[in-house]
Amino acid sequence: MTGFALWQRQILTIVSLEWKKTLFAKRGLWVYALAFLPALLFGINAIRVQNQRDAQMEIQRAAPNAAAVTAAIQTGMSVDDVTRKLVDDKVPFTKFKRRKKFEFVRYSDGTNTWELMFVEGKLTEKRNRDEARLSDSIRAFAGAFQYFFLRLAVFFGCVGIFMNLFRGEMLDQSLHHYLLAPVKREVLMVGKYLAGLVATIAIFCTSAALQFALMLGAHSSREVNEYLAGEGWAHLVSYLGVTALGCVGYGSIFLAAGIIMKNPLIPATGILFWEGMNWFLPTMLKQLSIIYYLQALCPVVAPLSGDIPEPLKLLATTAAPIAAPIAVMGVFAAAGMVLTFASIYVRKLEINYGAD
C-alpha cells in the first residue's frame, strides 16, 4: 500500500490511537469540568427557576394583593415604609445590606421578582428580576456562550488538548514512538489534529447541546415549543457549528504552538490577550482573530460584559457583519494556513527530551 491510500490508513490509525487517549485521560478531567460547568449552572438555574415558580404560585395563594403592593411601592420611600407595606400584605421578603449605604429588599409579588435598592435609606431603583422569561434566558445563554464558553472554555480546552498532542508527548518522553514509524511527519500532524478535533468537538458540542437543553428546561413546554418552532433549532445548530469551528481554529493554533515552541504558554497568553481585546481593535485587525469569525456566526448578539469599564465600552468597535459562508471559510482558511506553517516545523522536529 502506498501513496494516498496509505496516508489515509495511517491517519485513521493515528486518530483511533489518539482520540481515546485524549477523551479518557485522567489528566484531561479538567477539560470536562471546564466544558460542563456552564451546563451545570444552567441545570441549577432550571431547578431554581422551577422552585421559584412554585414559590410564586404559593404567594399568589397566600398574598392575593401582592401585585397591588408592587404598584404602591414608589421611589423615594424609606426602607421602613416599604417593609411595613410588605408585612401588612403578608408578602415574604428578604432584606440585606451592601456596603455602608446600600440596602436591598427582594420579594416576589406572585408574577415578578423585584429587587428594591435603597441608597442611604431611600428607594432609588426597582429592578424586575423575572428569571422566568425565555428571552432573558436566551440572552443569558448568548452571553455565557460568547464570554465564557467560546473565549475561555473552548480556548483553554483546546490549549490543553491540542498542545498535549505533541508537546505533552515530548514531556511524557513518548513522541519518538510515532517518529520511528514509517509515517510522514505531515501525516502524523494531520492525524493528531483530527484526533484532537474528534475529542474537542465531542466534548464541547455535547456540552453546548446540554447547556441549550438545560437553558430551555427552566421554561414551560409551551414557550419552548414556540421557540423551537421558530428559530430555536437554527440557534442550536448555529451554536454547535460555532463550537466545532472554534475547535477547528483554536485547535490548529495550539497544535502548531505545541510543535514550534518549547514553552507554548507564551503564544497561548499572547493569543488569549489578542482574542480578548478583539472588541477594541479596528475592523482590519479584528479579521486576524478567530473570535471575530465565530462571533459573526453566533445567532444572538450578546450584550457587552458588565465587567468591562464604561470608558472601554465606548472604544468597542462593531465590525460590519460578515456572511456566514465567509466566516466559515475564514476559520478554515486560518486553520489551513497555521497547519501548513506548522508542517514546516514538524518536518524538522527532533527528539531532545532532556531539554524539556
Next chain:
Amino acid sequence: MATNEEIVFDNVSRFYGEVLGVNRVNLSIPPGITSLVGPNGSGKTTLMNLMTGLVRATRGSISVRGIRPDESEKLFRILGYCTQFDSFPRGYTGFQFVHASLMLQGWDAKVAEAKAWQAIEKVNLVEPAKRKVAAYSKGMRQRIRLAQAIAHQPQVLILDEPLNGLDPLVRSETIALFREQAERGAHVIVSSHVLHEVDMISDQVILLANGYVVAEGAIRGVREEISDRPHQIVIRCDKPSEMASKIFQFDHVVEARIHPDFQGILVKTTNSSQFHKLLNRLVMEGINIETIAPADDGVNSLYEYLIGDEGAQK
C-alpha cells in the same frame, strides 16, 4: 565505496548548541552485528538518533542502506529502533504497543495482529502481553520494546543498551535473537557497556570517545592497529622460567611474567608476528607448549587502550 547495503556516515557532525554530540564521523557499516562502545556521553546514542532521524546532523550526510534519515516513510519500513527511553504511550498493553506500530506500517489489522503476536512470542512475552506496560518490570519493558523493533522484520535493527535490565537467561536468548537477525543479512547495531558481551556478539566494533570515532572494524583488526601498546600473549607451557630466560634475548619482548602456578607465562611483545615465529624455535628446543592465546585483543582491552584514561575521567 558505499553501497546500498551499508550504513554510511559522511563527515557527520552534530552539536547541541555549544555542546558536541559527535564530530566528523566517517563510517561505513556493513551488515552484521556492530557494537558501539564508549563511555557515557561519548556520542553512542547521538549516532543512533542521527541514523534514525530523531536528531538531524549539523553537518554531513547519512545514508541507511541508500535511504536518508529524513525519509521516514521509507526508512522505517526497513529499520527498527529500540531506544533507551523507558517510556510508553499511556495506558497501552504490551500487545497494543506492538500492534499500534504495525498498524502505522500500513498493515491490515489482522495481519498486524498476527505479526505482533509473532514478535511477542520471539521475546517470550505472550502471557503478559495483554497486561498494561505500566505494570511491567524493567526487563519486560525492554523486551516489549525489542518486540516492537523487530515486529516488521527490519533490515536494520538499532538497539540502544538492549541488554540492560535483562536476567542472564533472557540475555542469552536476546543475544541469540540478534544473531538470528544478523544471519539473515540484517544490520544489527548495538550500543552496550557490557564489554564481554560486546566481545561475544560483535562482528565489528565502533569505539567512541568525546564525540569522536577512535576506532572501527573487526576487534582483532583494531588491536593490530594499536602499535603503541605491546601485545599480551598467554602461553601455557611446562618450563615457564626457561622460556622466560630465552625470550628475553629478543628486543621486541618487553615483559614476561610467570604465572603463580608455574604452568604458564604472560608475555608482552611489541612485535607479535616475530614472537610467534620465535615460539616455533622454542618448541624445537624442547619446551612443551600447551596453548597460546592473545590476552588483550578483546573489547575490554581495546576500550582500556583507546578510551581508558578518558573513560576513567568520567
Next chain:
Amino acid sequence: MAVYKRTYTTYAGPLTPPRTRFLVLPRYCYERLFQSRFLTGFLVACFFFPLGCAGYIYLVNNLSVFTSMGVPAPEFLKIDSSFFRFLMNFQGAMAYILTALIGPSLIAPDLANNALPTYFSRPFSRTEYVIGKVSVLFILLSIITWVPGVLLFILQVSQAGGDWLSNNWFILRAVVLGQVAWILLLSLLSVALSAWVKWKVVAGALILGVFGIGAGLAGIINSILRTDYGAMIDLSRIMYTIWSDQLNIETSTGLEPFEAWLSFIAVCVICLLMLERKIRPKEIVR
C-alpha cells in the same frame, strides 16, 4: 575479617541554623533565575512605574509653577487613596506576570525529576521546603510591590508633611497589608499548582487560567443564576475589593469586604491542602 582503612571524617563545621535553613532554597533559586536575561530585564522594568510615581509625587507637591502663574493647581493633581490604589493595581499586575514566569519552575521540576526524596533525606522538613519555595516569590514580589509602595508613601509624607500623614496613615497599612495578601495568594497558588501538575509548562498555563477562567466563570455564574456571589471565585476581584476596602474607597465589585477576605482565606487553605497532599518524599515511576 575485613579491615577497612578509614578514609573519611564526618563534617564538623558550622551548620546553617535550623530557623533560617529554608533560605537555602531561595539562595540557589535566585542564582538560577537571574541567569535569564529576560527575567532580570523584566524585574528591572518593574521599577519604572514606581520611579515615575516618585517623580509625580514630587511634581504634585511642588506646584509652584501654577501659583507663580496665578492659576490654581488642577484638582486632579493630588496624592490620595486612589493614587495608591492605581499603584497597587499596576505593581500587582507586574507581580502576577512575574509569578507566572517564575512560579511554575519552583516545585514542578523537583516533582518531575523525583527530587523530593533527596531533599527530605536531609534535615529539612516539608514545611521548610514549602516555606523556602514560597519565600522565593515572597521576597522577589515584595521588592516590586509593597517596598516601593512604602518608599513612595514616605516620600509623600516627606513632601506633604504631618497633616497629610495624620489624615492618610491608613494608606500605609493598606499598601503593606494589601500587597502582602496579594503576594501570599500568588505565591501559594503558584507553588500549589506547580506541585499539583508537575510540569512547569502546564503549571504556567494553570496560573494564567485560574485568574482568567475564574473571572469568566464568575461572570456566567452571576449572569445565569442572577446573583453577585460568583465574584467570590474571581481572584482579581477579591483582591480589588480588599485593597479598595483598606484604602477606604467605595467600589461596586459585587463583594463585601468580609466576603472577599473569606474567599481569600479559602483559596489559601485550599492551596495549603494541595501542598500537604503533594509534597511528599515519594518517587513516581511512570
